[in-house]
Amino acid sequence: MKTSFISSLSIQTTMRYAVAKAQQDMVAAQQEVTTGRHADVGVALGATTSRSLDLTRDVLRIKSMLTTNSLATQRLESSEEALSKMFGLGQNILDSLIGIGGGSDSTNLGVARTSIQSALDTFASFANTSVNAEYLFAGINSDIKPFENVAAAGSAVQVAFDAELAKFLTDNTIASRSDMTEQDMSDFLNRMEQMFNADPANPADAPYLLTSPPHLPTVAGQDFWSAFVSNASDENMKSRITQSEIVETSTNSNTAGMRKFVLTSLISMEFLTNDISDEARGVVTTRAQAYIGQAMSNLTGERARLGLSAERVKKANETLEAQQKIIEVHLNDLESVDAYEASTRVKGLEALVETAYTLTARLQQLSLVNFLR
Structure with missing residues (x-):
């Protein structure tokens, strides 16, 4: 043994x-x-691991899209709020213009000009609103301040406006602004309206582009608006809110409402004075009321457009969240x-x-x- x-x-x-x-x-x-869930999904699932990876990738994609949509929603809501404030400023200008009527009292005219200048200054601050380091009204140029300080005394736009007025008086052999007739004022305002709306890409607008003189050669051939007022792009920000849907989620300061608001303010601050005839001032008051009304209407249109985009983003979020829940249920069945x-x-x-x-x-x-x- x-x-x-x-x-x-x-x-x-x-x-x-x-x-x-x-x-x-x-x-x-x-x-x-x-x-x-399994500590080692690959070992636990074996051949079905690829399906788990696909579902996980889909969940991450949806979460990323929901994050992007939240930023777009914030941009849309902030833009709508700013446009709402701008509309209120337009109403203040309209009230000031209606208040002076056809009167020529220097005190009333001075109060109206001050009120309009203050509204324009506030308007410019809203136009330069930024969220998450992006300017809301700059279009795709979101890193560039879109609006110049148009309300400040001696601003580039006011100097350019005065230069256009001086050229108009010279070209029409008018001694001074006090000698402008009702027709003269109407013709000048028509020209300024065309200049504010001119598009360099449109050959028909060539007569309304800047010339040298009265402006510097560096701006010759440009349109008045982009040369002295706005640095924004005409192209708005776009966001992919679902895998197959893209919407515009911003506006810009080149819209007709913005242009008409500034034009109204400039002609009001320039001509609501006692050194022009009552007839010519009456033309200014009438035109200014029409312009500000158009500006307010356009601002409301932009708000409505952004509101529709916000609603589409909301619906897209609901769809994405439903998809995420369905995918997570399948993923949970695999990995839990x-x-x-x-x-x-x-x-x-x-x-x-x-x-x-x-x-x-x-x-x-x-x-x-x-x-x-």
């Missing part, structure tokens, strides 16, 4: 490996209990684990580790000295 010997060291080594494996398994099981089973496995592994620790401690206490005494 042969007796075999088992080293206590080999037993301890085997036990140590068992403890290390149990601890590793316990970490994975605890992770599954916490997250509710039985929380109860995982918790039971953790407890079993904990018991195994504790037992291994106990056995290891007892093995370490084995010594021949204890049996030789």
